[in-house]
Amino acid sequence: MPDAIERQAPLYDILSLMIQHLLLDLDNTLYPASGRMDEGITRRMIDFVAQHLAVSPEEATRLRIKRLPVYSTTLEWLKVEHGLRDEEAYFHAVHPESEVEELQKDDQLRPYLQSLDLPMTLLTNSPVFHAERLLEFFNISDLFLGVFDITWHKGQGKPHPDAFRNTLEAVGYTVDQTLFVDDHLKYVRGYRAIGGQAALVDENGEHRAIASAEGYWYMQNIYGLKDLLTADGASRHQKNT
Numbered sequence: 001m002p003d004a005i006e007r008q009a010p011l012y013d014i015l016s017l018m019i020q021h022l023l024l025d026l027d028n029t030l031y032p033a034s035g036r037m038d039e040g041i042t043r044r045m046i047d048f049v050a051q052h053l054a055v056s057p058e059e060a061t062r063l064r065i066k067r068l069p070v071y072s073t074t075l076e077w078l079k080v081e082h083g084l085r086d087e088e089a090y091f092h093a094v095h096p097e098s099e100v101e102e103l104q105k106d107d108q109l110r111p112y113l114q115s116l117d118l119p120m121t122l123l124t125n126s127p128v129f130h131a132e133r134l135l136e137f138f139n140i141s142d143l144f145l146g147v148f149d150i151t152w153h154k155g156q157g158k159p160h161p162d163a164f165r166n167t168l169e170a171v172g173y174t175v176d177q178t179l180f181v182d183d184h185l186k187y188v189r190g191y192r193a194i195g196g197q198a199a200l201v202d203e204n205g206e207h208r209a210i211a212s213a214e215g216y217w218y219m220q221n222i223y224g225l226k227d228l229l230t231a232d233g234a235s236r237h238q239k240n241t
């Protein structure tokens with residue numbers, strides 16, 4: 001009864017066979033959200049919003065929390081609802097050169113990513129100069145087939161379906177062949193919505209129950225990836241274990 005066996009076979013038994021390519025997020029995925037960078041980026045976004053809307057940082061925070069679920073990024077929200085035109089001003093305010101001081105060195109990251117032995121592509125909703133700066137900091141610039149940033153997607157980044165599809169088309173892989181890894185539920189949901197396998201990086205276990213209910217793979221940090229890509233390990237990262 002091959003059909004019955006197939007239906008019963010857990011997804012994790014076939015994941016490692018299916019996956020031929022990794023589509024990786026950058027911020028809070030390749031380095032921990034608990035570092036100073038995440039806090040710094042958020043603070044600078046709030047400051048920019050407050051200045052642009054001429055409101056207090058508290059009001060900017062409240063408005064951003066309210067409206068962000070509707071948009072892929074803070075930038076998209078400001079452009080659509082608040083007439084922001086100067087994208088570069090936003091990027092440079094949020095990502096000043098000094099941002100690298102908020103990062104912690106991780107000498108294990110390069111050998112670890114190499115040891116996964118899969119082609120990988122970077123997909124970020126940040127601007128390319130931020131991505132390149134961080135990749136250089138971690139000495140992993142040469143490990144990716146390409147770096148696809150928010151500008152490449154003309155402001156329509158993750159979770160817009162075309163952000164995923166156009167990126168994959170550009171590097172010659174399909175959704176079926178690609179595991180997407182990101183720390184944002186919204187983006188993981190977006191990739192699942194187009195039929196892809198996705199893994200949520202969730203440092204504090206905040207979204208574990210949701211991952212379980214909605215069927216994403218789950219890991220505390222990027223160092224769970226190798227384990228996930230093996231059949232035995234995947235069972236430990238699966239939604240219902």
Ligand SMILES: [Mg+2]
Binds near residue numbers: 027
């Ligand atoms: Mg991220």
